[in-house]
Amino acid sequence: MCLSQTCEFIATGLGDKLFAVPMHAIKLQTNPDHKDKVILVMDVSKEQRRITMKNPLTMKSWSPYVVGIGIGVLSWFAFGVANNPLGISTAFEHSAALAEKAVVPQPEQFNEYFAQKAEAGKSPKIGLGWMLVTGVFVGAFLSSWLSGDRSTESIPAMWRERFGGSVPLRLAAAFFAGALMMFGARLADGCTSGHGISGSLQLAVSSWVFTAMFFAAATVTALALYGRTETSHV
Amino acid sequence: MFDSPERLVLGLVIGILFGILLQKGRVAKFSVIVGQFVLKDWTVVKIMGTAVVVGSVGVYALVAFGLADLHIKPFLLGGVLLGGICFGVGMAVFGYCPGTGVAACGEGNPDAMVGVMGMFAGALAFVAAYPALQPVIKGLGDMGKVTFPSVTGTSPWLWIAALVGGGIIALILLSRRGKSTSSSLNPPLNSVSVSVPRSQRGTRTRATVSKSNRPS
Numbered sequence: 001m002c003l004s005q006t007c008e009f010i011a012t013g014l015g016d017k018l019f020a021v022p023m024h025a026i027k028l029q030t031n032p033d034h035k036d037k038v039i040l041v042m043d044v045s046k047e048q049r050r051i052t053m054k055n056p057l058t059m060k061s062w063s064p065y066v067v068g069i070g071i072g073v074l075s076w077f078a079f080g081v082a083n084n085p086l087g088i089s090t091a092f093e094h095s096a097a098l099a100e101k102a103v104v105p106q107p108e109q110f111n112e113y114f115a116q117k118a119e120a121g122k123s124p125k126i127g128l129g130w131m132l133v134t135g136v137f138v139g140a141f142l143s144s145w146l147s148g149d150r151s152t153e154s155i156p157a158m159w160r161e162r163f164g165g166s167v168p169l170r171l172a173a174a175f176f177a178g179a180l181m182m183f184g185a186r187l188a189d190g191c192t193s194g195h196g197i198s199g200s201l202q203l204a205v206s207s208w209v210f211t212a213m214f215f216a217a218a219t220v221t222a223l224a225l226y227g228r229t230e231t232s233h234v
Numbered sequence: 235m236f237d238s239p240e241r242l243v244l245g246l247v248i249g250i251l252f253g254i255l256l257q258k259g260r261v262a263k264f265s266v267i268v269g270q271f272v273l274k275d276w277t278v279v280k281i282m283g284t285a286v287v288v289g290s291v292g293v294y295a296l297v298a299f300g301l302a303d304l305h306i307k308p309f310l311l312g313g314v315l316l317g318g319i320c321f322g323v324g325m326a327v328f329g330y331c332p333g334t335g336v337a338a339c340g341e342g343n344p345d346a347m348v349g350v351m352g353m354f355a356g357a358l359a360f361v362a363a364y365p366a367l368q369p370v371i372k373g374l375g376d377m378g379k380v381t382f383p384s385v386t387g388t389s390p391w392l393w394i395a396a397l398v399g400g401g402i403i404a405l406i407l408l409s410r411r412g413k414s415t416s417s418s419l420n421p422p423l424n425s426v427s428v429s430v431p432r433s434q435r436g437t438r439t440r441a442t443v444s445k446s447n448r449p450s
Contacts, residue, residue: 056258057254059258061258061259061260062258062259064259064260064277064280064281064284065280065284065405067255067256067258067259067261067281067284067285068259068280068281068282068283068284068285068287068288069284069285069288070251070255071252071255071281071284071285071288071289072284072285072286072287072288072289072291072292073288073289073292074248074251074252074255075285075288075289075292075293076289076292076293076296077248078248079293079296079297079302079303079305080293080296080301080302081244082241082244082245082248083302083303084245084305085305086248086252088332088333088336089332089353089357092332092353092354092356092357093357093360093361095354095357096354096357096358096360096361097361098235099358100358100361100362108365110361110362112364112365113361113364113365116364125235125236125237126235126236126237127236127237127241127242127245128237128241128242128244128245128248129245130245131237131242131243131244131245131246131249132245132246132248132249132252133249133336134246134249135245135246135247135248135249135250135251135252135253136249136250136252136253136256136333136336136337136340137249137253137336137337137339137340138246138249138250138253138340139249139250139251139252139253139254139255139256139257139337139340140253140254140256140257140262140336140337140338140339140340140341141253141340141341141342142250142253142254142340143253143254143257143258143340144257144262144340144341144342147258149257149341150341150342151263151338151341151342151343152342152343152344153343153344154343154344154345155345156263156264156265156268156329156345157265158264158265158268158269159264159329170345171344171345171348173327173328174327174328174329174345174346174348174349174352175348175349175351175352175355176327176352177323177324177325177326177327177328177349177352178324178328178335178348178349178350178351178352178353178355178356179324179352179353179355179356179359180320180321180323180324180327180356181320181321181323181324181325181328181331181332181353181356182324182332182352182353182354182355182356182357182360183320183324183356183357183359183360184316184317184318184319184320184321184322184323184324185317185321185332186317186356186357186360187313187314187316187317187320187360187367187370187371188313188314188316188317188318188321189307189308189310189313189314189317190307191321191331191332191333192282192325192331192332192333192334193252193331193332193333194307195307196282196331197282197285197286197289198289198305199306199307200282200286200290201285201286201287201289201290201293202290202293202304202305202306202381203290203381203382203383203390203393203394204306204307204309204379204380204381205309205377205380205381205382205385206306206307206308206309206310206314206377206380207307208382209309209314209315209318210314210317210318210321211318212318213314213315213317213318213319213321213322214318214319214321214322214325215271215322216318216322217318217319217320217321217322217323217326218271218321218322218323218325218326219271219272219273219322219326220322221271221322221323221326221327222268222271222272222326223271223272223273225326225327226268226272227272228272228273228274
């Protein structure tokens with residue numbers, strides 16, 4: 001072990017492992033039991049924080065409270081700058097409407113849909129909301145790529161444990177559940193973002209009722225599918 | 235049909251930030267979403283709760299200074315109740331919500347990609363059935379664009395104060411529970427102390443190492 005002031009690192013052993021410890025993480029203290037000895041005290045947690053705080057984007061996860069504050073502040077900009085609350089599902093409806101209009105030129109029900117939306121000043125368009133959805137994809141890709149948190153398994157571990165390793169079963173369930181979820185979101189005119197966050201923070205009654213409804217329905221469904229005991233590893 | 239280029243770029247920037255936040259919050263993961271609904275993992279509630287509390291303070295402040303408008307969705311009883319049930323059941327089986335499903339695609343999950351195609355199919359079905367669905371959506375009643383302050387005739391700041399207070403109390407309760415479980419189950423290693431005889435400072439020596447778990 002080298003303890004001269006010129007050393008930047010100090011080599012130390014712990015069990016069968018050898019560590020290089022930066023000098024600034026170490027303090028010398030007099031050993032209270034043996035006055036002729038000193039103790040080197042190393043603040044491991046401080047050092048871990050220093051290393052991991054270097055670049056937040058290469059971290060695999062942030063505290064949920066940090067993320068929540070981030071989404072809250074992002075909402076200020078969505079309202080104040082973009083005049084468009086954070087929301088995802090409206091863009092899907094607009095894309096679907098434009099696609100159907102392109103494929104089937106003059107069906108009555110689409111005319112009624114477009115007429116009603118135009119009347120409400122909400123004509124379908126490829127707009128800010130659509131780019132927001134694209135951005136979520138890009139942002140999540142960048143974040144997972146920079147932190148090495150990519151996930152390319154078709155079957156989540158919990159699903160595999162409960163329903164087995166059939167890829168077609170998982171993909172079929174994901175397709176129809178995704179369809180049902182979006183159908184519900186459009187019935188209620190919002191999803192977890194549009195109602196759950198953007199609507200709730202405006203103290204909208206519709207949003208709090210929707211959020212309570214979907215949390216209740218999802219909890220009942222998940223408990224029925226997985227139970228409480230089988231998921232103790234989560 | 236298209237927004238102005240500035241608004242398209244603005245949407246992309248907000249979306250990228252939102253996507254990074256969702257991915258870092260681990261809510262683009264099946265186990266975290268479903269873990270919430272089997273009441274084992276409270277990440278979703280922590281993120282949504284914090285976002286709503288922080289968001290409400292800022293957005294109502296912007297509105298008070300005339301810098302932003304509220305965008306309240308109408309309370310159509312049938313649509314909100316039936317929609318909430320469809321949404322909740324679908325979300326529990328899919329394992330992602332619309333936003334986190336798109337984020338999960340960005341993370342690489344094939345099942346999320348198929349699910350997002352399903353979401354598009356659901357939107358197609360909704361638009362196709364739109365006229366027929368109106369009695370269901372509006373049939374049970376239309377309360378209009380109501381908020382809790384507008385219904386009760388009170389100041390929004392009263393409600394925001396309650397949200398902030400409730401959030402702080404929840405945070406204190408959670409941190410207490412977290413401390414008691416983490417210290418009893420898995421004590422964190424806070425410091426490592428190395429004993430060196432004082433006489434040998436500045437020379438090469440073999441160090442004896444002991445682990446200690448001092449609370450930091």
